[in-house]
Amino acid sequence: MTDIMEKIHWLGHSAFAVYGSRTVFFDPYRIAGSRKADLVLVSHTHADHFSTEDIAKVAGEKSTLIISSDAKPDYPANVITMRPGDSTQLMGLTIEAVCAYNLTKPFHPRANNWLGYILTIDGMRIYHAGDTDFIPEMKGLSADVGLIPVGGTYTMTHEEAAQAVKAMKLSCAVPMHWGGVVGTEKDAEAFKTLVGTAADVIIMKKEG
Numbered sequence: 001m002t003d004i005m006e007k008i009h010w011l012g013h014s015a016f017a018v019y020g021s022r023t024v025f026f027d028p029y030r031i032a033g034s035r036k037a038d039l040v041l042v043s044h045t046h047a048d049h050f051s052t053e054d055i056a057k058v059a060g061e062k063s064t065l066i067i068s069s070d071a072k073p074d075y076p077a078n079v080i081t082m083r084p085g086d087s088t089q090l091m092g093l094t095i096e097a098v099c100a101y102n103l104t105k106p107f108h109p110r111a112n113n114w115l116g117y118i119l120t121i122d123g124m125r126i127y128h129a130g131d132t133d134f135i136p137e138m139k140g141l142s143a144d145v146g147l148i149p150v151g152g153t154y155t156m157t158h159e160e161a162a163q164a165v166k167a168m169k170l171s172c173a174v175p176m177h178w179g180g181v182v183g184t185e186k187d188a189e190a191f192k193t194l195v196g197t198a199a200d201v202i203i204m205k206k207e208g
Contacts, residue, residue, distance in 0.1 A: 004124050004144055005172065010204035013180040014049060014131070016147060020122040022091050025058050026147070027128070030180070032208040033057025038091055042067040043100060043130030044114035046107075048181055066095060068114050083113045084137075094120040099137040100130030107154045108132065118143060127170070131155050131177070134164040142169035146199070150175040150191045151183020158187040162194035170199045179206065 009017045011031045018024040022038040025031075027049040037058040042050050045068060059065055066088075069081040080088065082097040089095075096118040101110040108114055108131050116130040118141075127143035133156050148165060149155035155177050156164060165173045173195060175188040185203070192201040 005202060007122070008126065008145065008174070008204075009207050010174065010176065011208050012206045014043070014128075014147075014149065014176045015054075016128065016176070018119070018121060018126065022093060022121060024093070024119060024121065026117070027130075028054040028058055030054065031057065034208070036060045037063045039063065039093065039095075040065045041095065041117050041119065041128065042071070043116060043128065044068050044108065044112070045071050046131070049131065064090060066097075066117075068112070070112060070114075082115060084115060092121075094118075096120075098127075098141070099135060100132035101135060102131075102155075103133045103135065105133070105154065127168075129164075134160045134167070138164050139167045140169065144171050146170040146173045147176050148173050148191075149177035150187045151177040151181070152187065153182045158183075158191040159194060161191050162198075165195050166198045172200045172202060174202050174204055 007020045014027045015029045016026040024039045025037045029051045064078045066080045084099040087096040098116045100116040102108045117128045119126045125143040127146045148161050150158040150161045175191045178187050188203045195201050
């Protein structure tokens with residue numbers, strides 16, 4: 001697990017970089033943008049996930065951008081839109097689009113077909129949950145690493161996120177969606193306590 005986690009870098013909020021055989025960014029937002037991406041995965045079109053300024057920092061002419069089907073991006077990158085249930089293979093990577101939505105909150109309706117992703121890279125599966133509640137589709141989902149929102153308000157609370165992890169098959173869980181728009185480090189710490197032995201929880205320090 002140490003080798004996997006050395007490749008994953010938290011850039012704040014829900015933004016991550018994966019530096020493996022390919023360079024992959026999830027939901028770049030308020031980042032420095034020091035590397036060009038092979039692949040950029042954007043979960044949905046809210047401005048703190050679909051940041052045109054930040055995508056432009058990392059997406060070049062040889063990059064591929066994958067985004068939810070409601071987006072109409074204009075970038076030099078190749079663009080692929082996906083819906084939950086879709087999957088694709090490119091550059092030796094497998095990308096699966098999964099559901100991400102609110103159950104009772106109005107912010108992320110299921111009808112929008114917004115996304116979480118499971119990225120398979122270098123033999124490891126990384127699940128980026130996107131902005132979501134603990135939804136039925138999570139039950140039984142498996143990955144080596146889960147990047148899980150814990151900040152509440154727009155997504156799961158830390159209590160709900162811990163329940164979600166216990167319903168999934170994750171080796172490691174990383175709390176996200178805290179320390180910026182909503183949520184604090186206390187949410188991340190409480191999440192870790194509640195997950196207990198269900199998965200290793202790593203609270204990352206923001207980079208960049």
